[in-house]
Amino acid sequence: xxxxxxxxxxxxxxxxxxxxxxxxxxxxxxxxxxxxxxxxxxxxxxxxxxxxxxxxxxxxxxxxxxxxxxxxxxxxxxxxxxxxxxxxxxxxxxxxxxxxxxxxxxxxxxxxxxxxxxxxxxxxxxxxxxxxx
Numbered sequence: 001x002x003x004x005x006x007x008x009x010x011x012x013x014x015x016x017x018x019x020x021x022x023x024x025x026x027x028x029x030x031x032x033x034x035x036x037x038x039x040x041x042x043x044x045x046x047x048x049x050x051x052x053x054x055x056x057x058x059x060x061x062x063x064x065x066x067x068x069x070x071x072x073x074x075x076x077x078x079x080x081x082x083x084x085x086x087x088x089x090x091x092x093x094x095x096x097x098x099x100x101x102x103x104x105x106x107x108x109x110x111x112x113x114x115x116x117x118x119x120x121x122x123x124x125x126x127x128x129x130x131x132x133x
Contacts, residue, residue, distance in 0.1 A: 020088075045098070051101055053099075057094050057131065109129055113125040
C-alpha cells in the first residue's frame with residue numbers, strides 16, 4: 001500500500017483512524033455527510049489565515065484502479081494530472097493540497113485514465129465532481 005500523502009486533511013485522518021478502530025459504518029456516514037456538504041473539502045490551517053487545505057474526493061467502485069484530479073483546465077491550458085490516494089481498501093480516493101485562501105480554480109476528476117493515453121483519450125475519462133454543487 002502506498003504511503004499517505006505528505007499533506008493530510010484532518011477530516012481524512014480522523015476517518016482513517018475511525019475505520020482502523022473498527023467502526024464499519026464510518027465510511028457510509030462520511031459519504032452521507034459529503035452528499036449534503038459537497039466537495040471539495042475546505043479546512044482552515046492553524047496559524048495560517050492565508051491558506052486552506054483543499055481535499056478532492058472521488059467515490060470509486062470495484063473497477064477503480066486510480067483517479068487523478070485535473071486542475072486549472074479552463075483559461076490556463078491543460079494541467080498535469082495529480083493522483084489521488086486510496087483510503088485503505090475503501091471506495092474513498094482523496095488528495096489534499098494547500099491553497100491560497102483567495103484562490104478560485106476549476107478542476108475535473110479522471111478515474112481510470114489508460115496508461116499511455118493520448119490527450120483525446122485522457123479527456124474522455126474526465127468527469128465533473130458529482131459532489132460539487
